Amino acid sequence: MQQDAHEFLNFLINHINEIILSERPQKSKNGDGDAGNSTPEPTWVHEIFQGILTSETRCLNCETMSSKDEDFFDLQVDIDQNTSITHCLRCFSSMETLCGDNKFKCDHCSSYQEAQKCMRVKKLPMILALHLKRFKYMEQYNRHIKVSHRVVFPLELRLFNTSDDAVNPDRMYNLVAVVIHCGSGPNRGHYISIVKSHDFWLLFDDDMVDKIDQSAIDDFYGLTSDIQKSSETGYILFYQSRDTTETNINEAKVNGK
Amino acid sequence: MALNVDSGGKEELKTQFITREGTYRLMTLSEYSRPNRVGYTNIQGSTSVRVSFVTLPDPNGNGDRICFNIGRELYVFIYKGVKKAADLTKPVDKKMYKGTNPTCHDFNTTNMTSDSVSLLVGFSTGQVQLIDPIKKELSKLYNEERMIDKTKVTCIRWVPGSTNLFLVSHSSGQLYLYNEELPCGTSPPNYQPFKQGDSFAIHTCKTKSTRNPLYRWVIGNEGVSINEFAFSPCGSYLAIVSQDGFLRVFHYNTMELVGSARSYFGGFLCVCWSPDCKYIVVGGEDDLVTVWSFVEKRVVARGQGHHSWVSVVAFDSYTSTFAIGKHQEWNENTSPSENKVDTCYRLGSVGQDTQLCLWDITDDILRQKPCSKTRNTVVSGSVSPSSNSNKTSQNTCANKEKDGLEAISSFTHRLGIGFEKKDNIGHKRSLSKGTTLQLTNNSSDDPMRLIGTNSCPRFDECPIMEPLVCKKIAHERLTALVFREDCFVAACQDGYVYTWARPGKMVSDGDFVTFS
Numbered sequence: 001m002q003q004d005a006h007e008f009l010n011f012l013i014n015h016i017n018e019i020i021l022s023e024r025p026q027k028s029k030n031g032d033g034d035a036g037n038s039t040p041e042p043t044w045v046h047e048i049f050q051g052i053l054t055s056e057t058r059c060l061n062c063e064t065m066s067s068k069d070e071d072f073f074d075l076q077v078d079i080d081q082n083t084s085i086t087h088c089l090r091c092f093s094s095m096e097t098l099c100g101d102n103k104f105k106c107d108h109c110s111s112y113q114e115a116q117k118c119m120r121v122k123k124l125p126m127i128l129a130l131h132l133k134r135f136k137y138m139e140q141y142n143r144h145i146k147v148s149h150r151v152v153f154p155l156e157l158r159l160f161n162t163s164d165d166a167v168n169p170d171r172m173y174n175l176v177a178v179v180i181h182c183g184s185g186p187n188r189g190h191y192i193s194i195v196k197s198h199d200f201w202l203l204f205d206d207d208m209v210d211k212i213d214q215s216a217i218d219d220f221y222g223l224t225s226d227i228q229k230s231s232e233t234g235y236i237l238f239y240q241s242r243d244t245t246e247t248n249i250n251e252a253k254v255n256g257k
Numbered sequence: 258m259a260l261n262v263d264s265g266g267k268e269e270l271k272t273q274f275i276t277r278e279g280t281y282r283l284m285t286l287s288e289y290s291r292p293n294r295v296g297y298t299n300i301q302g303s304t305s306v307r308v309s310f311v312t313l314p315d316p317n318g319n320g321d322r323i324c325f326n327i328g329r330e331l332y333v334f335i336y337k338g339v340k341k342a343a344d345l346t347k348p349v350d351k352k353m354y355k356g357t358n359p360t361c362h363d364f365n366t367t368n369m370t371s372d373s374v375s376l377l378v379g380f381s382t383g384q385v386q387l388i389d390p391i392k393k394e395l396s397k398l399y400n401e402e403r404m405i406d407k408t409k410v411t412c413i414r415w416v417p418g419s420t421n422l423f424l425v426s427h428s429s430g431q432l433y434l435y436n437e438e439l440p441c442g443t444s445p446p447n448y449q450p451f452k453q454g455d456s457f458a459i460h461t462c463k464t465k466s467t468r469n470p471l472y473r474w475v476i477g478n479e480g481v482s483i484n485e486f487a488f489s490p491c492g493s494y495l496a497i498v499s500q501d502g503f504l505r506v507f508h509y510n511t512m513e514l515v516g517s518a519r520s521y522f523g524g525f526l527c528v529c530w531s532p533d534c535k536y537i538v539v540g541g542e543d544d545l546v547t548v549w550s551f552v553e554k555r556v557v558a559r560g561q562g563h564h565s566w567v568s569v570v571a572f573d574s575y576t577s578t579f580a581i582g583k584h585q586e587w588n589e590n591t592s593p594s595e596n597k598v599d600t601c602y603r604l605g606s607v608g609q610d611t612q613l614c615l616w617d618i619t620d621d622i623l624r625q626k627p628c629s630k631t632r633n634t635v636v637s638g639s640v641s642p643s644s645n646s647n648k649t650s651q652n653t654c655a656n657k658e659k660d661g662l663e664a665i666s667s668f669t670h671r672l673g674i675g676f677e678k679k680d681n682i683g684h685k686r687s688l689s690k691g692t693t694l695q696l697t698n699n700s701s702d703d704p705m706r707l708i709g710t711n712s713c714p715r716f717d718e719c720p721i722m723e724p725l726v727c728k729k730i731a732h733e734r735l736t737a738l739v740f741r742e743d744c745f746v747a748a749c750q751d752g753y754v755y756t757w758a759r760p761g762k763m764v765s766d767g768d769f770v771t772f773s
Binding site: 080082083084086087150152154155156157158160170172173215224225242243 | 428502521522523524542543544563564565566609610611705708709715716732733734750
C-alpha cells in the first residue's frame with residue numbers, strides 16, 4: 001500500500017508547525033480559560049504556505065451575503081481533460097448552488113435555504129501549493145482511480161480567482177517544484193519530483209538526481225487519451241511568489257552591506 | 258484494462274455550429290491526413306501539425322495546394338476544399354525524414370508558377386530545407402551542419418515580396434535572415450554587432466564574402482524561445498512573440514522596436530495581424546487572446562473562453578468589416594475619416610483545450626478608453642526605488658501596499674504613461690515609442706513592473722470579450738487554423754486536417770466524387 005504524497009505534505013507541514021510551537025517558550029500557563037480559544041502566534045510555516053480563502057454565500061431567499069474566511073496550506077483542485085491549471089482554478093472558484101440535501105443554513109432566515117456559494121482567494125500565500133485531484137473515487141468500480149488527464153501548468157502563474165478585497169491579487173508566481181506520480185493507480189506506483197535550483201531543473205528519483213531540460217516538463221502534463229494504463233503526471237505543483245524572491249534578494253543585499 | 262474515468266475524451270464532437278452568418282459544417286470527406294492510416298505510432302509529445310496553403314496560377318481554378326507535417330513526415334496534396342473529397346492516394350509530394358521532424362513550412366507566393374513553387378521547411382534539429390514539391394528537382398539545405406543554430410526551428414517565413422530572402426526563428430531565441438542563393442559556410446559564423454536596442458540585438462556576419470545568415474536577431478534574454486512571428490499584411494512590420502511573455506513589434510527595415518506588450522502571465526505562443534494592420538492579436542499560456550492596438554500601442558481587450566493554452570490565432574478577413582480595404586458594405590461616399598463603417602473584426606482561435614473559439618471584436622470594445630479603476634490594493638512587488646527597498650522588504654502587507662502604490666504611481670508618472678494622458682492623440686505616437694523602449698529596458702526580466710501599464714493592464718482595467726462560438730471540434734489539441742474564402746481549416750495533433758464549410762458553401766455529399 002502506497003501512501004499519498006499530498007497527505008504526507010499535510011502531515012509534514014502540520015508536524016513542523018507543532019514542533020516549532022512546542023519549542024516556543026511557554027509564556028503564561030495560568031490563563032487556562034483563554035488558552036483554548038486564542039490561536040498561537042503564526043510560525044514560519046504559516047508565513048510560507050498559508051493563504052486565506054473566503055467563501056461568499058448568498059442566500060437565495062433573503063439575498064443576504066455572508067462570508068467566511070478560512071486558512072489554507074494548499075488548494076485542492078478538480079481537474080478536467082485537456083485543460084490548464086488556470087482553468088481548473090477558475091472552476092474551483094466558480095459559483096456553486098447549494099440545494100437539495102446540501103442547503104445552506106441561513107442565520108438571517110434561521111432555516112436551511114438554497115444559496116449560491118463561491119470560494120475565492122483573499123490572501124495569496126508566498127508558496128502556492130496546488131494539489132491536482134488525480135485520485136478520484138468511482139462509484140461504479142467501488143474504488144479510487146487515477147485520472148491521468150492532460151493538465152498543462154505554465155512556468156509563470158497569476159490567479160484569476162481572487163476576491164474583491166484580496167490583499168495582494170497581482171502576485172506573480174514562478175513554478176519552482178512539482179511532485180509527480182508515476183504509475184497506474186493510487187495504491188501503487190512511484191513518486192518523483194522536479195525542483196528548480198539556480199536556474200536549472202533537477203529531477204529527484206529516490207537516490208538519483210539528474211539535471212533535466214526545461215522542455216522535459218511537458219512530459220508530466222498528463223495524457224490526452226484514457227487508453228494508456230500508466231502515466232507520469234504532475235500531482236502537486238509549487239509556485240513561489242516572485243515578489244518575495246526579489247524582496248528576499250534585496251533584503252539580503254541590503255543586509256550584506 | 259483501461260478504465261473510462263469520465264466522459265473526457267469520449268465527449269461527442271461538434272460537426273456543425275451556428276453563428277449569425279449561418280451554419281458552419283464539417284466536411285467529413287475533406288479530411289486530409291496520412292495516405293495510409295494504419296501503422297499509427299505514438300503521437301504524444303511529437304511536433305505540432307502545421308498547415309500551409311498556396312494557390313498556384315491555374316486557369317481552371319484548381320491551383321490550391323495544401324502542405325502539412327505529421328511526425329517525421331511532410332505531405333503536399335492538391336487541396337479540393339469544399340468542392341470535392343480529398344484524394345489521399347496521390348500526394349503531390351511526400352517526404353519522410355530520419356532523426357528529425359519538420360516543424361513549420363511556408364510557400365513562396367512571389368515567384369510561383371503553375372508548375373513550380375518554392376517551399377521552405379524548418380526542422381526540430383535546426384536545419385532548413387528548400388524544396389519544390391511540384392518540380393521536385395530543387396533541394397537545398399541551410400544550417401545543415403547546425404553551426405548557425407542547433408535548436409528547433411519554431412517559425413519560418415519568406416520576407417514579403419521577396420523571391421530569395423527568408424526569416425527563421427529558433428527556440429534559442431534567435432531569428433536569422435537567409436538568402437536562399439547564398440551558402441551557409443563551412444565554419445560557424447563570426448558575428449559583429451549591427452544594431453542594439455532594449456531587449457534585442459542585431460548582428461551581421463564578419464566574413465567579407467557574403468554568406469548566410471545575413472542577419473542574426475537576438476530577442477529577449479538568451480535562450481528564451483521565439484514561439485512565432487508574423488509580418489504585417491502591409492509587409493513593413495514584424496511582430497514576434499516569445500516564451501518570456503512578450504510581444505515585440507519591429508519596423509522590419511529600420512529594425513526599430515516600435516511597441517511591446519506583456520502576457521497576463523506565461524509565454525505568448527501565437528501572433529497574427531488584423532487585415533488592416535491596425536491590431537495584433539496574441540494568444541498564450543494565460544489561456545487568453547489579447548488584442549493590442551498598433552496605433553495606440555496598448556492592450557485594448559482580452560478574450561476569455563479557452564480552457565487551456567491558446568495555440569493559434571487568426572483573423573477571418575472574409576467575415577471582418579473595417580473601414581479600409583475590401584468590404585461588401587463599404588460605401589464610396591463615406592470618407593474614411595468619418596469612419597461610418599461599423600468595425601467588426603472576426604477572429605478565430607484554437608487551443609490545447611481542443612476547442613475552436615470565434616470572436617467578434619467590435620467598435621464598442623476597441624473604442625473603450627483605458628480606465629484606471631481606483632483600487633485599494635496594488636502589487637506588493639519590489640518596484641520601489643532603492644531608497645524604499647528596506648521598507649518594502651518588511652513583512653507587513655500594509656507597508657508593502659503603500660510603498661508599491663507610491664512606487665507605481667511615481668514610476669508611471671516618470672514615464673508619462675498615466676492613463677489620463679492617452680487622449681492627446683497628436684502626442685501619442687512619439688510618446689508611446691519612447692515609453693515602450695524604456696519599459697522593456699527596465700522590465701525585461703521583471704513583469705511585475707508592467708502590471709497596470711498599457712503593456713499589461715490589470716484584469717478589471719481592460720475590456721473582456723466573450724467568444725461568439727466556443728466548440729470542441731477535436732479529441733486532440735488543435736495546432737493550426739486557416740481561414741479561406743469558402744471554408745476554414747483546422748489541424749489536430751493526431752494528424753488530421755479538417756475542413757469546415759462556411760454557411761451555404763457546402764456541396765452536398767451526393768456530389769462528391771467517391772474514392773477511387
